Amino acid sequence: MKKEKTSLLRNGAVQSLLASLLCILIGLVVGYVALLVINPAGAGEAILTIIKNFMTYSKSTAQLKYLGSTLVKTAPLLMCSLSVLFAYKAGLFNIGAAGQYVAGVGASLYCALAWGMPWYVCLLAAIVAGALLGAVSGLLKAYCNVNEVISCIMLNWISLYLVNMLLSTVKEEASPYTLTLSSTNPGAIMPSLGLGALFSKNQYVTVAIPLAILVAVVVWVILEKTKLGYELRATGCNKFAAKYCGMKEKENLILTMAISGALASMGAALLYLTGFEQWQCTQSAVPAMGFNGIAAAFLGGLNPLGSILSSYFIQHITNGGAYVDKTMYSAQISDFISALIIYLCGFVLFFKVTLNGYLDRRDEKRKRAEQTAQEGGDAE
Amino acid sequence: MEYPYAVEMLNITKRFPGIVANDNITLQLKKGEIHALLGENGAGKSTLMSVLFGLYSPEEGVIKKDGQVVEIKDPNDANALGIGMVHQHFKLVECFSVLDNIIMGVEPCKHGFLQKGEAREKVLALSEKYGLHVDPDALVEDITVGMQQRTEILKMLYRDNEILIFDEPTAVLTPQEIKELMQIMKNLAAEGKSILFISHKLNEIMEVADRCSVLRKGKYIGTVEIKNTTREELSRMMVGRDVEFVVHKEPAKPGKTILEVEGMTVASKSHDNNAVKGVSFQARAGEIVCIAGIDGNGQTELVYGLTGLEPLKEGKITLEGQDITHASIRRRSTMGMSHIPEDRHKHGLVLDYTLEDNMVLQRYFEPQFVNSAGFLKRKAIREYAAKLIGQYDVRSGQGPVTVARSMSGGNQQKAIIAREIDKNPELLIAVQPTRGLDVGAIEYIHRQIVAQRDAGKAVLLVSLELDEVMALSDRILVMYEGEIVGELDPKATTVEELGLYMAGAKREGK
Numbered sequence: 001m002k003k004e005k006t007s008l009l010r011n012g013a014v015q016s017l018l019a020s021l022l023c024i025l026i027g028l029v030v031g032y033v034a035l036l037v038i039n040p041a042g043a044g045e046a047i048l049t050i051i052k053n054f055m056t057y058s059k060s061t062a063q064l065k066y067l068g069s070t071l072v073k074t075a076p077l078l079m080c081s082l083s084v085l086f087a088y089k090a091g092l093f094n095i096g097a098a099g100q101y102v103a104g105v106g107a108s109l110y111c112a113l114a115w116g117m118p119w120y121v122c123l124l125a126a127i128v129a130g131a132l133l134g135a136v137s138g139l140l141k142a143y144c145n146v147n148e149v150i151s152c153i154m155l156n157w158i159s160l161y162l163v164n165m166l167l168s169t170v171k172e173e174a175s176p177y178t179l180t181l182s183s184t185n186p187g188a189i190m191p192s193l194g195l196g197a198l199f200s201k202n203q204y205v206t207v208a209i210p211l212a213i214l215v216a217v218v219v220w221v222i223l224e225k226t227k228l229g230y231e232l233r234a235t236g237c238n239k240f241a242a243k244y245c246g247m248k249e250k251e252n253l254i255l256t257m258a259i260s261g262a263l264a265s266m267g268a269a270l271l272y273l274t275g276f277e278q279w280q281c282t283q284s285a286v287p288a289m290g291f292n293g294i295a296a297a298f299l300g301g302l303n304p305l306g307s308i309l310s311s312y313f314i315q316h317i318t319n320g321g322a323y324v325d326k327t328m329y330s331a332q333i334s335d336f337i338s339a340l341i342i343y344l345c346g347f348v349l350f351f352k353v354t355l356n357g358y359l360d361r362r363d364e365k366r367k368r369a370e371q372t373a374q375e376g377g378d379a380e
Numbered sequence: 381m382e383y384p385y386a387v388e389m390l391n392i393t394k395r396f397p398g399i400v401a402n403d404n405i406t407l408q409l410k411k412g413e414i415h416a417l418l419g420e421n422g423a424g425k426s427t428l429m430s431v432l433f434g435l436y437s438p439e440e441g442v443i444k445k446d447g448q449v450v451e452i453k454d455p456n457d458a459n460a461l462g463i464g465m466v467h468q469h470f471k472l473v474e475c476f477s478v479l480d481n482i483i484m485g486v487e488p489c490k491h492g493f494l495q496k497g498e499a500r501e502k503v504l505a506l507s508e509k510y511g512l513h514v515d516p517d518a519l520v521e522d523i524t525v526g527m528q529q530r531t532e533i534l535k536m537l538y539r540d541n542e543i544l545i546f547d548e549p550t551a552v553l554t555p556q557e558i559k560e561l562m563q564i565m566k567n568l569a570a571e572g573k574s575i576l577f578i579s580h581k582l583n584e585i586m587e588v589a590d591r592c593s594v595l596r597k598g599k600y601i602g603t604v605e606i607k608n609t610t611r612e613e614l615s616r617m618m619v620g621r622d623v624e625f626v627v628h629k630e631p632a633k634p635g636k637t638i639l640e641v642e643g644m645t646v647a648s649k650s651h652d653n654n655a656v657k658g659v660s661f662q663a664r665a666g667e668i669v670c671i672a673g674i675d676g677n678g679q680t681e682l683v684y685g686l687t688g689l690e691p692l693k694e695g696k697i698t699l700e701g702q703d704i705t706h707a708s709i710r711r712r713s714t715m716g717m718s719h720i721p722e723d724r725h726k727h728g729l730v731l732d733y734t735l736e737d738n739m740v741l742q743r744y745f746e747p748q749f750v751n752s753a754g755f756l757k758r759k760a761i762r763e764y765a766a767k768l769i770g771q772y773d774v775r776s777g778q779g780p781v782t783v784a785r786s787m788s789g790g791n792q793q794k795a796i797i798a799r800e801i802d803k804n805p806e807l808l809i810a811v812q813p814t815r816g817l818d819v820g821a822i823e824y825i826h827r828q829i830v831a832q833r834d835a836g837k838a839v840l841l842v843s844l845e846l847d848e849v850m851a852l853s854d855r856i857l858v859m860y861e862g863e864i865v866g867e868l869d870p871k872a873t874t875v876e877e878l879g880l881y882m883a884g885a886k887r888e889g890k
């Protein structure tokens with residue numbers, strides 16, 4: 001009986017899960033302490049509000065509706081985390097997910113608003129745009145030896161301002177926001193297929209959500225079960241061995257970045273083609289979605305299926321933060337708390353190692369104890 | 381009387397998933413002795429030493445230092461007790477200088493600032509005293525394995541360690557360096573330091589060791605005094621049967637030319653001069669051609685050029701009549717070239733992959749392992765791996781699904797050899813194929829290489845070991861400073877003559 005318990009704790013997936021949960025717990029505690037320092041009166045309530053998110057509503061219809069809203073924003077986050085994870089498995093750090101996400105926004109909205117295309121064409125356009133942007137970083141690395149982190153950061157800004165310029169042609173006259181899809185081109189809104197009805201008529205709940213989950217499964221299958229995944233992971237683990245056995249280093253590198261870019265930009269389309277948000281054409285910061293994807297990827301133990309859970313969680317607390325009492329805390333407090341938790345997600349690996357060390361020592365002690373007990377028994 | 385033992389490991393048991401790596405092993409190291417540890421690949425030698433060095437904690441057993449029970453939880457504890465270790469696969473920081481690597485962890489500091497001056501003096505003094513020549517300012521990534529080895533030894537001496545563990549230090553060294561190392565070890569022992577020495581080379585053990593303990597499949601077999609034993613007895617204790625040290629082979633019957641190299645020139649990574657300078661030679665079906673030479677005379681680059689890891693500056697390579705000068709690595713491989721690489725960790729294996737995934741590294745794209753939709757056939761891969769594991773006796777904790785990183789060095793090597801030979805190549809390029817293998821495994825691998833030859837394949841063997849060169853080859857090409865300076869017939873030459881060519885003292889036609 002005891003033995004079984006130990007082996008379960010030693011299981012890699014279980015360990016990842018435990019470590020992630022631990023990170024989350026510590027994040028919440030630290031967040032709570034910070035709230036206490038800022039304003040002790042409302043700290044307990046505020047942290048509860050964040051955890052509760054949509055549960056703060058008493059009516060179950062409202063709860064469902066806002067669960068739907070959290071899910072709507074989980075889909076793009078999941079896609080960004082898949083993007084980061086996919087590149088990471090091949091040994092690349094795609095910090096450009098943010099920029100590829102922006103490119104996806106630009107391509108999908110422009111197709112929808114300027115050309116009046118249906119949603120699937122817009123989605124495709126976004127995917128192509130992100131893939132191209134990713135491929136640029138890949139090409140630069142393969143042929144000019146430019147580190148992908150540097151080129152990605154530059155491209156993030158380039159794509160932000162290009163998209164601002166592009167979408168300025170399809171914005172509302174009186175505001176910096178792009179035209180709404182519902183008024184301009186309802187055909188560009190992704191079909192809900194009755195999903196919205198399940199969430200108390202939340203019109204933004206669409207096929208985007210199951211689509212994102214499907215993509216996560218596909219990414220997992222590609223990485224673990226296919227020849228391409230075998231090659232990419234080999235390159236990520238040991239690029240010298242990959243070269244030695246004749247894998248096409250450069251092609252694979254570019255392909256990885258292109259796929260990774262496509263995942264992030266598809267995420268953007270999955271959000272913007274629901275009509276949930278409009279793009280602000282005067283935006284001067286790259287949206288955080290792509291960067292949060294990094295946190296979600298690591299919190300999910302670098303497993304596509306883990307990413308589903310971690311993306312949901314991060315989105316859950318981010319949304320929950322919006323409900324915090326703004327008279328007691330400044331508006332940024334929600335971002336602050338989620339940032340803290342996201343920051344602590346970086347410690348997942350650390351906790352895993354510590355856990356293993358602890359298990360080793362515990363086993364050893366138990367063996368020792370058993371042995372002495374036995375020896376004691378023998379002596380008698 | 382003084383307590384005779386420096387260190388005692390009593391009844392040590394260490395388990396890994398699927399295997400008992402050390403099963404109730406007792407090892408006693410006398411003060412001032414050189415104690416050899418012998419055993420087949422995967423017998424548990426490195427594990428036992430890692431236990432002593434605090435890298436693994438044993439499930440059972442105690443360690444005593446000078447008769448006192450001690451607890452070694454991590455390498456810091458080991459260091460505090462004066463125990464140092466040179467690992468089988470070195471543990472140096474590549475982008476640090478030699479000096480920084482030596483002082484790492486025990487940096488002399490004043491007010492939080494490094495005092496490298498003192499450290500440098502101490503290192504230079506040690507290096508002078510023991511004849512361990514290093515360049516303290518060179519980066520580790522730029523220096524030869526020999527110098528890396530000396531850096532590791534200096535690291536131990538710098539920490540004033542009294543008990544020195546050498547895990548297969550000679551596997552990566554040239555014969556000359558081995559001779560130097562043997563002398564250094566003798567000097568250290570004469571000074572009162574106690575040494576644990578792991579090696580698969582029996583003559584080294586016969587030369588330096590005072591006593592030898594033998595392990596087999598995780599179990600302790602016994603300890604013998606070297607002066608009362610022989611090479612044959614040691615190998616019998618270790619493998620459990622008689623081992624033949626001579627290779628039996630019929631005279632070669634060379635057939636058509638398989639590999640033809642003309643005027644091959646390869647640039648050097650470390651200096652402006654070319655590493656390989658206009659080399660031409662042939663390898664024919666049914667013969668073993670051996671490239672002999674002192675390490676660093678262009679053999680590595682020659683092989684890189686042949687296999688496509690480095691581009692040629694000039695020259696032409698023909699494989700079975702087809703020009704492959706500019707062919708990709710994959711193309712060369714599918715055309716029938718196999719390559720057992722020099723550095724098993726850098727090129728040979730994806731250490732984080734399982735053994736089975738490593739076994740198909742050169743053929744995962746073949747229809748038998750992948751379907752037309754691009755999905756890997758897991759079952760076929762596992763069966764194939766299991767077949768090779770059985771055939772080549774690759775030992776590991778969990779068979780095909782063992783992570784390669786957790787396997788013993790020799791078994792990693794056997795996995796690579798199995799993969800490359802089973803590919804059934806027309807040309808087998810083997811660089812130091814038996815590096816780190818036990819005598820039993822060497823015997824088997826040598827037979828396999830000869831069998832390849834007899835099956836009408838061409839074999840190009842690059843080896844630093846003269847014994848291996850003399851035993852296996854049908855024709856010897858000697859490389860010196862990037863050129864082939866002589867072609868010798870192993871039956872008509874002597875080791876001495878070969879040595880003269882290798883040292884550049886003699887060359888053909890001049």
Ligand SMILES: Nc1ncnc2c1ncn2[C@@H]1O[C@H](COP(=O)(O)OP(=O)(O)OP(=O)(O)O)[C@@H](O)[C@H]1O
Pocket residue numbers: 396397399401419420421422423424425426427428468775776777786787788789790791816
């Ligand atoms: N970290 C580890 N995790 C799991 N198994 C391990 C680990 N280290 C070693 N083993 C297993 O323990 C056994 C003994 O390995 P060890 O490295 O001690 O052998 P060795 O005697 O040093 O062999 P070699 O001569 O090949 O270096 C091997 O079967 C190996 O697969």
Ligand SMILES: [Mg+2]
Pocket residue numbers: 425426427468547788789790
């Ligand atoms: Mg070993």
